[in-house]
Amino acid sequence: MRTHAISDDLWSLIVAVLPAGRRRGRPWNDHRRTLEGIIWRYRTGSPWCDLPEHFGPWQSVAERHLRWSVDGIYARIFAAIASDLDAEDADLGALLSVDSTSVRAHQHAAGARPGRRTGGSIELQEISP
Incomplete structure:
Protein backbone atom coordinates (compact mmCIF):
# COMPACT_ATOMS: atom_id res chain seq x y z
CA MET A 1 0.00 0.00 0.00
CA ARG A 2 1.48 3.35 -1.06
CA THR A 3 0.77 6.66 0.58
CA HIS A 4 1.74 8.67 -2.50
CA ALA A 5 3.98 10.94 -0.44
CA ILE A 6 6.52 10.71 -3.27
CA SER A 7 5.37 11.35 -6.83
CA ASP A 8 6.65 9.15 -9.66
CA ASP A 9 8.63 12.06 -11.14
CA LEU A 10 10.30 12.78 -7.81
CA TRP A 11 10.96 9.09 -7.25
CA SER A 12 12.79 8.83 -10.57
CA LEU A 13 15.29 11.41 -9.26
CA ILE A 14 15.64 9.80 -5.84
CA VAL A 15 16.02 6.15 -6.88
CA ALA A 16 19.18 6.92 -8.86
CA VAL A 17 21.12 7.90 -5.71
CA LEU A 18 19.86 5.19 -3.36
CA PRO A 19 22.17 2.28 -2.53
CA ALA A 20 21.72 -1.07 -4.24
CA GLY A 21 20.44 -4.02 -2.24
CA ARG A 22 22.66 -5.92 0.13
CA ARG A 23 24.73 -8.79 -1.16
CA ARG A 24 24.49 -10.82 2.03
CA GLY A 25 21.81 -11.29 4.62
CA ARG A 26 18.16 -10.54 4.39
CA PRO A 27 17.03 -8.45 1.40
CA TRP A 28 16.01 -4.87 2.13
CA ASN A 29 12.41 -3.76 2.11
CA ASP A 30 11.36 -1.61 -0.82
CA HIS A 31 13.22 1.73 -0.71
CA ARG A 32 10.17 3.72 -1.74
CA ARG A 33 7.93 2.22 0.90
CA THR A 34 10.64 2.75 3.52
CA LEU A 35 11.19 6.38 2.53
CA GLU A 36 7.45 7.02 2.62
CA GLY A 37 7.43 5.53 6.13
CA ILE A 38 10.19 7.91 7.19
CA ILE A 39 8.25 10.82 5.69
CA TRP A 40 5.08 9.68 7.50
CA ARG A 41 6.92 9.50 10.81
CA TYR A 42 8.25 13.06 10.55
CA ARG A 43 5.00 14.52 9.20
CA THR A 44 3.00 13.09 12.08
CA GLY A 45 5.60 13.44 14.82
CA SER A 46 4.75 9.92 15.97
CA PRO A 47 7.29 7.60 17.56
CA TRP A 48 8.80 4.91 15.37
CA CYS A 49 6.84 2.15 17.11
CA ASP A 50 3.55 3.74 15.91
CA LEU A 51 4.52 3.42 12.24
CA PRO A 52 1.66 1.74 10.30
CA GLU A 53 2.38 -1.84 9.28
CA HIS A 54 2.09 -1.18 5.54
CA PHE A 55 5.48 0.61 5.68
CA LEU A 92 9.77 22.03 -4.14
CA GLY A 93 12.54 24.50 -3.35
CA ALA A 94 10.70 25.47 -0.19
CA LEU A 95 10.64 21.82 0.87
CA LEU A 96 14.42 21.63 0.59
CA SER A 97 15.06 24.62 2.82
CA VAL A 98 15.13 24.52 6.60
CA ASP A 99 13.79 27.42 8.60
CA SER A 100 16.08 27.94 11.58
CA THR A 101 13.17 29.04 13.76
CA SER A 102 11.91 25.46 13.77
CA VAL A 103 15.27 23.94 14.71
CA ARG A 104 15.87 23.68 18.44
CA ALA A 105 19.39 23.84 19.79
CA HIS A 106 20.73 23.07 23.23
CA GLN A 107 21.67 26.12 25.27
CA HIS A 108 25.37 25.21 25.06
CA ALA A 109 25.16 25.13 21.26
CA ALA A 110 24.63 28.88 21.36
CA GLY A 111 27.91 29.46 23.19
CA ALA A 112 26.78 29.40 26.81
CA ARG A 113 29.45 28.07 29.13
CA PRO A 114 28.62 24.81 30.89
CA GLY A 115 27.73 25.28 34.54
CA ARG A 116 26.47 28.84 34.22
CA ARG A 117 22.83 29.64 34.83
CA THR A 118 21.14 30.55 31.57
CA GLY A 119 17.53 30.72 32.73
CA GLY A 120 16.75 27.30 31.38
CA SER A 121 15.07 25.83 34.43
CA ILE A 122 11.31 25.76 34.83
CA GLU A 123 11.48 27.31 38.30
CA LEU A 124 13.13 30.47 36.95
CA GLN A 125 10.49 30.82 34.24
CA GLU A 126 7.47 30.59 36.52
CA ILE A 127 5.71 33.79 37.51
CA SER A 128 5.23 34.10 41.24
CA PRO A 129 1.83 35.42 42.41
Missing part, protein backbone atom coordinates in the same frame (compact mmCIF):
# COMPACT_ATOMS: atom_id res chain seq x y z
CA GLY A 56 7.12 -2.54 6.98
CA PRO A 57 8.53 -3.30 10.42
CA TRP A 58 9.20 -0.04 12.25
CA GLN A 59 12.60 -1.30 13.42
CA SER A 60 13.69 -1.80 9.80
CA VAL A 61 12.48 1.65 8.76
CA ALA A 62 14.17 3.33 11.74
CA GLU A 63 17.42 1.44 11.12
CA ARG A 64 17.41 2.38 7.42
CA HIS A 65 16.81 6.02 8.37
CA LEU A 66 19.80 5.94 10.70
CA ARG A 67 21.97 4.17 8.12
CA TRP A 68 21.04 6.68 5.39
CA SER A 69 21.75 9.57 7.76
CA VAL A 70 25.21 8.26 8.62
CA ASP A 71 26.05 7.32 5.01
CA GLY A 72 25.06 10.72 3.57
CA ILE A 73 22.22 9.35 1.45
CA TYR A 74 19.92 12.23 2.37
CA ALA A 75 22.51 14.76 1.21
CA ARG A 76 22.68 12.92 -2.12
CA ILE A 77 18.88 12.87 -2.39
CA PHE A 78 18.66 16.62 -1.75
CA ALA A 79 21.48 17.32 -4.22
CA ALA A 80 19.76 15.25 -6.93
CA ILE A 81 16.46 17.05 -6.38
CA ALA A 82 18.06 20.49 -6.20
CA SER A 83 20.01 19.92 -9.42
CA ASP A 84 16.75 19.21 -11.24
CA LEU A 85 14.87 22.26 -9.92
CA ASP A 86 13.51 24.74 -12.41
CA ALA A 87 12.79 28.35 -11.59
CA GLU A 88 9.09 27.46 -11.52
CA ASP A 89 9.57 24.78 -8.86
CA ALA A 90 9.33 27.18 -5.93
CA ASP A 91 7.19 24.78 -3.90
Whole structure:
Protein backbone atom coordinates (compact mmCIF):
# COMPACT_ATOMS: atom_id res chain seq x y z
CA MET A 1 0.00 0.00 0.00
CA ARG A 2 1.48 3.35 -1.06
CA THR A 3 0.77 6.66 0.58
CA HIS A 4 1.74 8.67 -2.50
CA ALA A 5 3.98 10.94 -0.44
CA ILE A 6 6.52 10.71 -3.27
CA SER A 7 5.37 11.35 -6.83
CA ASP A 8 6.65 9.15 -9.66
CA ASP A 9 8.63 12.06 -11.14
CA LEU A 10 10.30 12.78 -7.81
CA TRP A 11 10.96 9.09 -7.25
CA SER A 12 12.79 8.83 -10.57
CA LEU A 13 15.29 11.41 -9.26
CA ILE A 14 15.64 9.80 -5.84
CA VAL A 15 16.02 6.15 -6.88
CA ALA A 16 19.18 6.92 -8.86
CA VAL A 17 21.12 7.90 -5.71
CA LEU A 18 19.86 5.19 -3.36
CA PRO A 19 22.17 2.28 -2.53
CA ALA A 20 21.72 -1.07 -4.24
CA GLY A 21 20.44 -4.02 -2.24
CA ARG A 22 22.66 -5.92 0.13
CA ARG A 23 24.73 -8.79 -1.16
CA ARG A 24 24.49 -10.82 2.03
CA GLY A 25 21.81 -11.29 4.62
CA ARG A 26 18.16 -10.54 4.39
CA PRO A 27 17.03 -8.45 1.40
CA TRP A 28 16.01 -4.87 2.13
CA ASN A 29 12.41 -3.76 2.11
CA ASP A 30 11.36 -1.61 -0.82
CA HIS A 31 13.22 1.73 -0.71
CA ARG A 32 10.17 3.72 -1.74
CA ARG A 33 7.93 2.22 0.90
CA THR A 34 10.64 2.75 3.52
CA LEU A 35 11.19 6.38 2.53
CA GLU A 36 7.45 7.02 2.62
CA GLY A 37 7.43 5.53 6.13
CA ILE A 38 10.19 7.91 7.19
CA ILE A 39 8.25 10.82 5.69
CA TRP A 40 5.08 9.68 7.50
CA ARG A 41 6.92 9.50 10.81
CA TYR A 42 8.25 13.06 10.55
CA ARG A 43 5.00 14.52 9.20
CA THR A 44 3.00 13.09 12.08
CA GLY A 45 5.60 13.44 14.82
CA SER A 46 4.75 9.92 15.97
CA PRO A 47 7.29 7.60 17.56
CA TRP A 48 8.80 4.91 15.37
CA CYS A 49 6.84 2.15 17.11
CA ASP A 50 3.55 3.74 15.91
CA LEU A 51 4.52 3.42 12.24
CA PRO A 52 1.66 1.74 10.30
CA GLU A 53 2.38 -1.84 9.28
CA HIS A 54 2.09 -1.18 5.54
CA PHE A 55 5.48 0.61 5.68
CA GLY A 56 7.12 -2.54 6.98
CA PRO A 57 8.53 -3.30 10.42
CA TRP A 58 9.20 -0.04 12.25
CA GLN A 59 12.60 -1.30 13.42
CA SER A 60 13.69 -1.80 9.80
CA VAL A 61 12.48 1.65 8.76
CA ALA A 62 14.17 3.33 11.74
CA GLU A 63 17.42 1.44 11.12
CA ARG A 64 17.41 2.38 7.42
CA HIS A 65 16.81 6.02 8.37
CA LEU A 66 19.80 5.94 10.70
CA ARG A 67 21.97 4.17 8.12
CA TRP A 68 21.04 6.68 5.39
CA SER A 69 21.75 9.57 7.76
CA VAL A 70 25.21 8.26 8.62
CA ASP A 71 26.05 7.32 5.01
CA GLY A 72 25.06 10.72 3.57
CA ILE A 73 22.22 9.35 1.45
CA TYR A 74 19.92 12.23 2.37
CA ALA A 75 22.51 14.76 1.21
CA ARG A 76 22.68 12.92 -2.12
CA ILE A 77 18.88 12.87 -2.39
CA PHE A 78 18.66 16.62 -1.75
CA ALA A 79 21.48 17.32 -4.22
CA ALA A 80 19.76 15.25 -6.93
CA ILE A 81 16.46 17.05 -6.38
CA ALA A 82 18.06 20.49 -6.20
CA SER A 83 20.01 19.92 -9.42
CA ASP A 84 16.75 19.21 -11.24
CA LEU A 85 14.87 22.26 -9.92
CA ASP A 86 13.51 24.74 -12.41
CA ALA A 87 12.79 28.35 -11.59
CA GLU A 88 9.09 27.46 -11.52
CA ASP A 89 9.57 24.78 -8.86
CA ALA A 90 9.33 27.18 -5.93
CA ASP A 91 7.19 24.78 -3.90
CA LEU A 92 9.77 22.03 -4.14
CA GLY A 93 12.54 24.50 -3.35
CA ALA A 94 10.70 25.47 -0.19
CA LEU A 95 10.64 21.82 0.87
CA LEU A 96 14.42 21.63 0.59
CA SER A 97 15.06 24.62 2.82
CA VAL A 98 15.13 24.52 6.60
CA ASP A 99 13.79 27.42 8.60
CA SER A 100 16.08 27.94 11.58
CA THR A 101 13.17 29.04 13.76
CA SER A 102 11.91 25.46 13.77
CA VAL A 103 15.27 23.94 14.71
CA ARG A 104 15.87 23.68 18.44
CA ALA A 105 19.39 23.84 19.79
CA HIS A 106 20.73 23.07 23.23
CA GLN A 107 21.67 26.12 25.27
CA HIS A 108 25.37 25.21 25.06
CA ALA A 109 25.16 25.13 21.26
CA ALA A 110 24.63 28.88 21.36
CA GLY A 111 27.91 29.46 23.19
CA ALA A 112 26.78 29.40 26.81
CA ARG A 113 29.45 28.07 29.13
CA PRO A 114 28.62 24.81 30.89
CA GLY A 115 27.73 25.28 34.54
CA ARG A 116 26.47 28.84 34.22
CA ARG A 117 22.83 29.64 34.83
CA THR A 118 21.14 30.55 31.57
CA GLY A 119 17.53 30.72 32.73
CA GLY A 120 16.75 27.30 31.38
CA SER A 121 15.07 25.83 34.43
CA ILE A 122 11.31 25.76 34.83
CA GLU A 123 11.48 27.31 38.30
CA LEU A 124 13.13 30.47 36.95
CA GLN A 125 10.49 30.82 34.24
CA GLU A 126 7.47 30.59 36.52
CA ILE A 127 5.71 33.79 37.51
CA SER A 128 5.23 34.10 41.24
CA PRO A 129 1.83 35.42 42.41
